[in-house]
Amino acid sequence: MVDSLESLRLAPLTLPPPTPAKAGTESLELLANVLRWMLRSRFIDERLEKLQRQGRIGFHVGALGEEGAILGATAALKADDWLVPCYREFAALLYRGYPLERYLDNVYGNCDDVVQGRQMPDHVTSRALNYLSVSSPVGTQITHATGLAWAAKLKGERRVAAVFFGDGATSSNDFHAALTIAGVHKLPTLFLCRNNHFAISVPTSQQCAATTFAAKGAGYGVLGLKVDGNDVAAVVAAVREARARALAGEGPTLLELDTYRLGGHSTSDDPTRYRSQDEFEAFKAKDPVIRLRQTLVQAGAWSEALEADALAQIKAELSQAVSRAEAKAKPPLSSVFHDVYAEMPWHLRAQWREAEAACTAKDASAAAEEGDQDV
Amino acid sequence: MVDSLESLRLAPLTLPPPTPAKAGTESLELLANVLRWMLRSRFIDERLEKLQRQGRIGFHVGALGEEGAILGATAALKADDWLVPCYREFAALLYRGYPLERYLDNVYGNCDDVVQGRQMPDHVTSRALNYLSVSSPVGTQITHATGLAWAAKLKGERRVAAVFFGDGATSSNDFHAALTIAGVHKLPTLFLCRNNHFAISVPTSQQCAATTFAAKGAGYGVLGLKVDGNDVAAVVAAVREARARALAGEGPTLLELDTYRLGGHSTSDDPTRYRSQDEFEAFKAKDPVIRLRQTLVQAGAWSEALEADALAQIKAELSQAVSRAEAKAKPPLSSVFHDVYAEMPWHLRAQWREAEAACTAKDASAAAEEGDQDV
Amino acid sequence: MSEAVALRQPGGSGGAATAQRRGAEPTGERTLVQAINAALALALEADPNVVVLGEDVAQIGGVFRVTEGLKARFGQDRVIDTPLTETGIIGAAIGMAIAGMKPVAEIQFADFIYPAFDQIVNEAAKYRYRSGGDFHVPLVIRTPYGGGIKGGHYHSQSPEALFIHTPGLKVVVPATPADAHGLLLSAIDDPDPVLFFEPKRIYRAVKGPVPAGAERVPLSEARVARRGRAVTCVAWGAMLYEALAAAAAVADDGIDVEVIDLRTLWPVDITTLRQSVEKTGRLVVVQEAPRACGFAAELISLVCEHAFLHLEAPPQRVTGYDTPFPYTLEHDYLPLADRIAAALRGTARFA
Amino acid sequence: MSEAVALRQPGGSGGAATAQRRGAEPTGERTLVQAINAALALALEADPNVVVLGEDVAQIGGVFRVTEGLKARFGQDRVIDTPLTETGIIGAAIGMAIAGMKPVAEIQFADFIYPAFDQIVNEAAKYRYRSGGDFHVPLVIRTPYGGGIKGGHYHSQSPEALFIHTPGLKVVVPATPADAHGLLLSAIDDPDPVLFFEPKRIYRAVKGPVPAGAERVPLSEARVARRGRAVTCVAWGAMLYEALAAAAAVADDGIDVEVIDLRTLWPVDITTLRQSVEKTGRLVVVQEAPRACGFAAELISLVCEHAFLHLEAPPQRVTGYDTPFPYTLEHDYLPLADRIAAALRGTARFA
Numbered sequence A, B: 001m002v003d004s005l006e007s008l009r010l011a012p013l014t015l016p017p018p019t020p021a022k023a024g025t026e027s028l029e030l031l032a033n034v035l036r037w038m039l040r041s042r043f044i045d046e047r048l049e050k051l052q053r054q055g056r057i058g059f060h061v062g063a064l065g066e067e068g069a070i071l072g073a074t075a076a077l078k079a080d081d082w083l084v085p086c087y088r089e090f091a092a093l094l095y096r097g098y099p100l101e102r103y104l105d106n107v108y109g110n111c112d113d114v115v116q117g118r119q120m121p122d123h124v125t126s127r128a129l130n131y132l133s134v135s136s137p138v139g140t141q142i143t144h145a146t147g148l149a150w151a152a153k154l155k156g157e158r159r160v161a162a163v164f165f166g167d168g169a170t171s172s173n174d175f176h177a178a179l180t181i182a183g184v185h186k187l188p189t190l191f192l193c194r195n196n197h198f199a200i201s202v203p204t205s206q207q208c209a210a211t212t213f214a215a216k217g218a219g220y221g222v223l224g225l226k227v228d229g230n231d232v233a234a235v236v237a238a239v240r241e242a243r244a245r246a247l248a249g250e251g252p253t254l255l256e257l258d259t260y261r262l263g264g265h266s267t268s269d270d271p272t273r274y275r276s277q278d279e280f281e282a283f284k285a286k287d288p289v290i291r292l293r294q295t296l297v298q299a300g301a302w303s304e305a306l307e308a309d310a311l312a313q314i315k316a317e318l319s320q321a322v323s324r325a326e327a328k329a330k331p332p333l334s335s336v337f338h339d340v341y342a343e344m345p346w347h348l349r350a351q352w353r354e355a356e357a358a359c360t361a362k363d364a365s366a367a368a369e370e371g372d373q374d375v
Numbered sequence C, D: 001m002s003e004a005v006a007l008r009q010p011g012g013s014g015g016a017a018t019a020q021r022r023g024a025e026p027t028g029e030r031t032l033v034q035a036i037n038a039a040l041a042l043a044l045e046a047d048p049n050v051v052v053l054g055e056d057v058a059q060i061g062g063v064f065r066v067t068e069g070l071k072a073r074f075g076q077d078r079v080i081d082t083p084l085t086e087t088g089i090i091g092a093a094i095g096m097a098i099a100g101m102k103p104v105a106e107i108q109f110a111d112f113i114y115p116a117f118d119q120i121v122n123e124a125a126k127y128r129y130r131s132g133g134d135f136h137v138p139l140v141i142r143t144p145y146g147g148g149i150k151g152g153h154y155h156s157q158s159p160e161a162l163f164i165h166t167p168g169l170k171v172v173v174p175a176t177p178a179d180a181h182g183l184l185l186s187a188i189d190d191p192d193p194v195l196f197f198e199p200k201r202i203y204r205a206v207k208g209p210v211p212a213g214a215e216r217v218p219l220s221e222a223r224v225a226r227r228g229r230a231v232t233c234v235a236w237g238a239m240l241y242e243a244l245a246a247a248a249a250v251a252d253d254g255i256d257v258e259v260i261d262l263r264t265l266w267p268v269d270i271t272t273l274r275q276s277v278e279k280t281g282r283l284v285v286v287q288e289a290p291r292a293c294g295f296a297a298e299l300i301s302l303v304c305e306h307a308f309l310h311l312e313a314p315p316q317r318v319t320g321y322d323t324p325f326p327y328t329l330e331h332d333y334l335p336l337a338d339r340i341a342a343a344l345r346g347t348a349r350f351a
């Protein structure tokens, strides 16, 4: 098994893309579905960026250029596998079946948001879909994946825990801790490092002096592989292999999915401050959407008509989801006080009453002011 | 340079010991001096363990079996180099010239202790000798060494920072952070991992699944070398090479000094609970004192007379240091309140007065009670 | 004096530790260490999802032998020696808890909890809230805590205030074997993350009866350890015995002190506290940790909010000083009975 | 209301921010961000041992652009982009400081300080003490702090209490550009580790004059931001402006509030605090952080210890709630002017 992975590691990061045949057993149908989701992901990113610029939403952190790594890996997992996100993987959740409107509810932080407007946009979650809660602190989710995998192993469940994180996150405490433990206990964990070449403005050359992030595996007794993250078929194959290894008791795999962030870090970022147009253009040519589309068109599994259809569909769906989410009310004041504990203790009940009183007073004085103006 | 280090890495961990010739330019004189210090270190360990059993000191953490790694590395450094200890390297400090009595003052936590009885025994320090302060939290000193090396580099000083830590400490957050930064910034740091095969009771096999701790270097773009830590000449040579690399701007080196803890973790530990007598005996045969003695005797650079002399000397010195340190008073109450800040703020002055009052009251009531008894 | 005090039993109405004074058979008497060990064994036995993990907890049963024998009995899959990473212990335990297990993680000393601080305060504490209740973290973190064993800065700390300041956590400090037993079982039952601080100074110095069964002591209920009418003295952990000794000492001067053993620090039992202060009008809080921003300050503020008009004297704190914990002079640093007694006298006589 | 308040100037006797009200030329007016940037430039220029390090601080001048232009001016050896490791940033900075440099480390948001918590509380804070003064750590940790920018749980936290509880640290929170400038210079001069929390809600919302020179504002001296006789209102950072707005609002009802801007939280200026409460007899403390074990509790306890007999009403806290910081409803969570005004009225009228 390891041998076939090794060959992927050596696949050069260049065009032309590998033929679908190289992807082994991946069906063209699956790849076409992944492409459809990549297009959807990109459409959503572009739309949300506009909404943010218009001041209609507060923030968005997108996946432009990284759709192949994210959706290829997601497609290689089973629904039962734990999927532990970083903050850039909203498309993975949607791929698993999360309703688009619920995702928009989260972006708007409205009363139907699963997390009740408590977190920033894109910090979404779904227990039903085995998709953990997004956290902002970089890297903290990596040890959680180790624990989820540990539980699966101890309970004898046939599932793995796959965790996404960035190149910057490899410097975090949790990366180190997670690989140390997963290595020693041979836990069924898939460490998916989206190397998008930047931690906000800091390039990989200033993040780590190792030649590859995959090279870190050896220090933990963990198989480390570098995969062309813009080659979707390679991603699917590598993640499937890693998953099979994990379930066979062969332990965790660290997969460096080498890709590139084509957008800013988030809607708050201006990437022209730290990277050249030349670099950007060079990577844009390796866009995973372009590559997969080309491969599938050659194989007769994709067409302009299918693409137009996919785009029309997401456009309609998203318009509706946005207008519905935007129209919804804020979460109620009670949402501030619930879910701190399973049962609300006395001091939170008291503070909730305080907050209600403050709201009532504010409303009253607002009403009074309005009254003044009426006069 | 790397080549010559590579050869050391391949040196098998077996008897007979390498001949002094193999140690390259190491003079027999230096090795004999190191042996003398190893004997002193061991004598001190044995004596302090007895004192602890007798209840005369509270605690000791010793270096039995690891003297070769500790003193070999220390001998390869220059006085100007920063030496950043873990907690097991008291002999390195003494080697640098720290008075034995001052060390015993620290063990007793008396009024002449450099740290005023504020820390546990063996948590000693010396600014004059470029020897940092011992901390109990595992691993925290490793990033400090990175910072010291960074300062040296920025100031253009020709010195390195060498830091000792254990095999267990490679799992700490600070190990990961320190190697990441030192790798990226090519800092003149020597990471000296004393692999003594245990973190208290946890063996290396449960600490990390990598084949060697030296293998961790590659994940940071840092040269990693495994050295037979019980082969003193090899340790001296490896540390000298690493030092030369660092000063030449070639960056940090991670040296795994493979050794074995012959004693308990500390005076609080009973190693028979977690390791077999067989294992212990096997490693005892590789005792660095035995090996270096044999080498030097063969080369005509050591003799029974020299050994007897060395032991007699430390015996006399230590007896005197112990009886003097034991006779000294506790630190004054003021020592609790000084050195929290450079200048004592109002609240600590007030708390100091409180503490004085509490002492006075206690003394008074003790005196009163004695008075009662006299009646 | 203080050494002797640590060996005494709590007095008062709690009942938990009265057996020794009545001369009960030694078989019924257990140390704090034994009580915790027994509770862990009960929990491991009752629920296959319970696991114990930490540094040195399995093979040697922990550096204080609190988990002794558990690996032999329940196997290395359920009593696990981990690598030396507190970040990893807590981070992985959070993952386990999310997956439906009930990890009981040990941090070898409370002083070494900080490498896991981010996981505790940013992750475990907020997981239920930030996932809208989709996920929660039923995690217990046990850790030896407090001074008095000549541990210096790094084997003596009492960091409870840091966790009380963090919404989403519960904080428990038992002082008697029975409470250690019953509270630990409640902590393991609890669906939210609980910090369980074990006062190591009295690990073996205190003995008392422990129920053979799995009776729970509910969280967030304080215990009146001694009834009195003149001053309320609040304490927890090892300092409870100092407070009781001080109460006994000032009783000779006719000062009738009520001693409250909080047991659960957060969420605190405000009712017991308020009722006591309403009765006595005077408050002394004992805390080992450094003074500034410690839990004593919170208790005083709560009393000001809930019972200000009943206060007949300034509420007082007897605490560790705002310095690192010293080694040689630890008995000057700790808020031992002498200092508490002086504060009780001062507070009682204030007019 | 609260948004508008954040744009106003502090009133009172401080003088720092009075220029705008007098209509001074815009050239003299700087934002908090500009004031901090200018202070860093002065420090880098004056002392070759000063270095600035952190994530994204060099190439892009920080995510809030506080360090903008410094790399271009002082070079990449002195203004350094680090890998993504707060442990490493602070651990390495401690090493630098021990070696005689003066690192000014940035943590990108105060919410991300916890991976460095062990280094701050167990190492930097204790280094002088535990080495008997042989070594010390002249380190400044700057970090954007507090809520009000729609940052949710992880871009809004105010963790000052955790550091005040740790002996050996100093904690500073400026509220005006002039104070940010002068206090940062003092922090860099200081031989001990200083946490410098920058209230990001007012990074650009507040403008005021900043001296062109390198005048220091001494640490541990509070500023009376508004004089009054009826109630003492203590605040810091962004909440200062809320306190001032509340004071202005209740002034219409004839309640004359004294507002104290603490500036340095720890060691606190007890004299200014005590004198004010001795005069007013009433105290309201405003704090963004969750209530339990926050700094407000410490201030109330200190006032109980130093001025209890002067208190004519229960000291009150207006704080964030004991929950994680919410996103959509952050203005219900923050202790804004309305809530402060209500507390001021309640306290003033208490009898």
Ligand SMILES: Cc1ncc(C[n+]2csc(CCOP(=O)(O)OP(=O)(O)O)c2C)c(N)n1
Residues within 6 Å of the ligand: A088, A136, A137, A138, A165, A166, A167, A168, A169, A170, A194, A196, A198, A199, A200, A261, A265, D055, D084, D086, D108, D112, D115
């Ligand atoms: C502990 C922590 N430090 C700093 C930040 C601020 N921050 C948010 S994202 C980010 C960069 C992350 O880079 P990487 O891991 O490569 O992920 P990417 O955003 O490129 O997907 C930083 C520094 C944070 N969220 N958490």
Ligand SMILES: Cc1ncc(C[n+]2csc(CCOP(=O)(O)OP(=O)(O)O)c2C)c(N)n1
Residues within 6 Å of the ligand: B088, B136, B137, B138, B165, B166, B167, B168, B169, B170, B194, B196, B198, B199, B200, B261, B265, C055, C084, C086, C108, C112, C115
């Ligand atoms: C952060 C932290 N966790 C736990 C401990 C308790 N502890 C002290 S020494 C030690 C083992 C250290 O092992 P290693 O790094 O191999 O060093 P050695 O003692 O073998 O020289 C442990 C777990 C500690 N001091 N600090």
Ligand SMILES: [Mg+2]
Residues within 6 Å of the ligand: A166, A167, A168, A194, A195, A196, A197, A198, A199, A200
């Ligand atoms: Mg990245």
Ligand SMILES: [Mg+2]
Residues within 6 Å of the ligand: B166, B167, B168, B194, B195, B196, B197, B198, B199, B200
């Ligand atoms: Mg070891």
